[in-house]
Amino acid sequence: xxKRLMNQRALVSRxxxxxxxxxxxxxxxxxxxxxxxxxxxxSNGAFVLPGIGVIARGExxxxxxxxxxxxxxxxxxxxxxxxxxxxxxxxQALRSxxxxxxxxxxxxxxxxxxxxxEAIERDFSAKEWETLDAQPFAIDENLTAVxxxxxxxxxxxxxxxxxxxxxxxxxxxxxYVSPETLEDRASELQGVDLDALxxxxxxxxxxxxxxxxxxxxxxxxxxxAASENLGLIIVTHL
Numbered sequence: 001x002x003k004r005l006m007n008q009r010a011l012v013s014r015x016x017x018x019x020x021x022x023x024x025x026x027x028x029x030x031x032x033x034x035x036x037x038x039x040x041x042x043s044n045g046a047f048v049l050p051g052i053g054v055i056a057r058g059e060x061x062x063x064x065x066x067x068x069x070x071x072x073x074x075x076x077x078x079x080x081x082x083x084x085x086x087x088x089x090x091x092q093a094l095r096s097x098x099x100x101x102x103x104x105x106x107x108x109x110x111x112x113x114x115x116x117x118e119a120i121e122r123d124f125s126a127k128e129w130e131t132l133d134a135q136p137f138a139i140d141e142n143l144t145a146v147x148x149x150x151x152x153x154x155x156x157x158x159x160x161x162x163x164x165x166x167x168x169x170x171x172x173x174x175x176y177v178s179p180e181t182l183e184d185r186a187s188e189l190q191g192v193d194l195d196a197l198x199x200x201x202x203x204x205x206x207x208x209x210x211x212x213x214x215x216x217x218x219x220x221x222x223x224x225a226a227s228e229n230l231g232l233i234i235v236t237h238l
Contacts, residue, residue, distance in 0.1 A: 053086040108136040111225040173236040186226035
C-alpha cells in the first residue's frame, strides 16, 4: 500500500520552514517555477530542474501506418510529446538503500574497452577487473551534484548508459558508458567553459571558482578515454 503522499500544502509549509520565509512567498515561487518550466519547455524544447532532471518537449511528424485490423492505410497527424529524464544523482538516491547513509558518497570512474564492459556486464566479478587501472578517477559528491544539477549543459557526463545487476554488485550503484556514447559526450564537453556559463547566468556565482579545476580534470579524463576509444565504468559508494 502506498504511503500518504505529500500534498502541495505540506510541501509549501516544509519549504517555508527550511528557507525561513513565508508560506505565501513559497507558494508564489512554486507557481512561478511551473510557469517558467512550461514556457521554457515550449519555446526552447527543454527545462532543467537542478538536481532532479530535465523536462523535454519533442515533436512527432505526420506519418502513415496500417490499421492492424483492416490493413487500411491511415494517416497519423503530427503531435508533440513530453518526457522527463531524471538526473543520475536523483536516480542514485532513489535506488540506494533505505537505511540512512553515513559518510560521503564518492563516484569512482575507470576507463574500459568494450570487451571489458561486456565481460563485467555478464559477471561483475569477472577477471577483467584486473585489467583496469589500480587507481580510478575519483569524483566527490559536490562536483557530481553540479554536473547533475545542470545536466543539459554537461550532457549528463556521469549518467550511466547501462546498469549492472544490483544483486551482483553488493548494493553499489554501478554502470557503464559505451565508447560510442562517451565520444559524443567528450565532443560536447570540449566547448563547455564554467566561467562563461557562470557569467551568462547558467551557473551559480563562484561555481567556477569552487569546481573549475575538478571539472577540467574530468574533461581531460573523458576526452582521453574517448580518444583511446574506451568507455567508462562508474561506481558510486560510501
